[in-house]
Amino acid sequence: MSTVELASPARSYLEEGYGLRSWLTTHDHKRIAVLYGIGITFFFFLGGLAAALIRWELVTPAGDLVSAETYNKAFTFHGVVMVWFFLIPSIPATLGNFLLPLMIGARDVAFPRLNLFSWYLYVVGGIFTLGCLLLGGVDTGWTFYTPFSTMFSNSHVLMAVVGVFIVGFSSIFTGLNFIVTVHTMRAPGMTWMRLPLFVWSMYAVALVMILATPVLAMTLSLIGLERLFGVGIFDPALGGDPVLFQHFFWFYSHPAVYIMILPAMGVVSELITHGARRRIFGYRFMVYAIIGIAVVGFLVWGHHMFVAGQSMYASIVFSILSFIIAVPSAIKVFNWTATLYKGDISFDAPMLYALGFVGLFMLGGLTGLFLAATALDVNLTDTYFVVAHFHYIMVGGAVMAYLGGIHYWWPKITGRLYSEAWARFAAILMFFGFNLTFFPQYILGWEGMPRRYHEYLPQFQVWNVLSSAGATILGVAYVLPLVYLAWSLRYGARAGANPWDATGLEWQTSSPPPPHNFEQVPVVHEGPYAYRR
């Protein structure tokens, strides 16, 4: 293929410069991905500490560990940090940033400076959020429901809102970058129907980011206007409508759920095909499912509001649309399962994460049907059933996929191999810890325990203790990768260009890749996952 062989291998992107300055002024998508990785890891453990406090408090029914005010601030902080500073940027800003150009055979993203600017926005948003915590925190819940947030809360609502407002632009710019990159920078032969599913998921998620996030920005601005200047938008005492806020908020925040789960689906498609050494079953249907989820995801927000005072007929429409969006998710689960058929399956850590994802995502998705059914939702909404449901999707789903992806591409990102035994152990421990934490919460919800309760009735204690025990295991399982992955940076064996013997353009360049990814622009002749001919 190539006619010119370079005399010496090129320096990797990690060796391009060692000073802090070389990192903070970089335009390299791979370095920016690493910067994001550091940021979201920090916020993940910070949000995790808040979760630990919540679970610790809930071991006993009485509110005896912390005050109600502190408890309310803890779950608000947990939600704000985990949603906006971990989950939403997690896969797109780290794995997406690193892999998208590599997977399509490009040298970088379309707008490298904008990419760096996105990271700075993320940092500034993060500083506001930390500042809000240091000043005393905010107690509205991550949903900022009005009129509580605008006229009744005495905490630092504005500071938190500004932080989220800023970080929102970081995801808008990332989305913009991804869309333009996929449209204009694919290598020769990389047609749309040859894109790896991870790239498709990044493309779909980028569309959702740039269409939905501005609505969040507007909504948060309106909160600011009402809180600062008393402009009556949401508070009925000022002539506003509190339910309007919920419509605005969920118009963003329901698509935001798909911002979290679509990338996870993309990652898992890569991991399962590699683990089974098979082409993905039903590539076209997988692509249509991704697009279908992204589009219909905009039309289901009202299912958060069945008991909020929305009209009976509106609820019926949102209910049927919510059932419809479950269809593409089901297609994906069936296709992943079918990909295993006649495979050559090995159970490396990334594959364990991927299989764990499919199981947990299925439980999270199926319980979503209960919440989509209006008559059942009446009893279940705002209880622990909902808490369990969305943690199965966002933690069982998105976090498992994120960690699976980090393990799979770790040799590519760092050039090092980690301890496979520890990695498998962590993945399995995480699976059990997760189920022990969140499965009892389904039962609590059906028994009627409302969410966001600092104190609860003694009859709920057994399940709460189990959940807290699971959270302890889960916490340990999350710290393990931090340790052995960090260890591998120094002591891990060096990875070759393609330690997994995987297909995909990202494996055809050295590990870690050179600053401009490829010595020669690759030419693509076939679709993804060509494991056996």
Added chain:
Amino acid sequence: MTLPQASSFAPNVDHLFDTLLALCTLVVVGVFTVMIVFCVKYRRGTSAERTPARSHLGVELTWTLVPFVLFMGIFGWSVHLWIRLRTPPKDAQPIYVVAKQWMWKVQHPGGQREIDQLHVPVGQPIRLVMTSQDVIHSFYVPAFRVKQDVLPDRYTELWFTATQAGTYHLFCAEFCGTDHSRMRGEVVVMAPADYARWLQAHAGIGLAAQGAALFRRLGCSGCHDPQSGVHAPSLENLYGSTVPLSDGSQVLADERYLHDSILLPKKQVAAGYAPIMPSFEGRLGEEDVLALVAYLKTRGTQTEKPE
């Protein structure tokens, strides 16, 4: 520990829940079994036959359409129940609820007042007319399988028929500030005879009578009484009628309309009248407005002059 089924909805809701649970369990067990079989049979190193399988349109369509049809079935069943949950029968007895940080205040038409408790009889459909004095709350009785958000400056409704005497938990289910988790209470369901005795023992001045007194004290009667010289809409038999508005539309005179006409009179002006009514926003608490509404509902009916 199982949740009691204490309302007429509870068995129906549970029936749907159990069916969906069984269906989902079936799917989970099925898919997990297939995954495990594949993972064992096709693990690396086995001699299983592995000629590449091709994607098959028929297979894809089957597992697209079958879930779709099942989902639509569940949806239809759910909607059927949902419409019943949202449509109170005509003979439902209204009881008024005002939520505030962090308590539930209940007013019965007979003037009985309760805090963090609600007494209802077995077998009688009850319609709660609810509003909030401050932020959004949510009235949740798990044993009845009902829940409804309670909004400031707006009436929301919830109805149920209790079927079993007993005491059941009442929770606030929408986060409402510091003591949200203490905004709890109980619903006491009594046999009709016991309930009648309870009403007797706690009777006060009837809610409508309180409203009538307010109606005079606030000067409403100065314009709205038939003898008055001011050109103001008649309030006789207003409740439940259809009111033509000055913008050409029509509105049903329900509790919400009466409430809004007192607090936000310029929002919906009756056709043929000048918008001269002053607003009582900020001058009246929600409990007083409820008393006025209860009174207005009796205007022109035989119960207009209770006691």
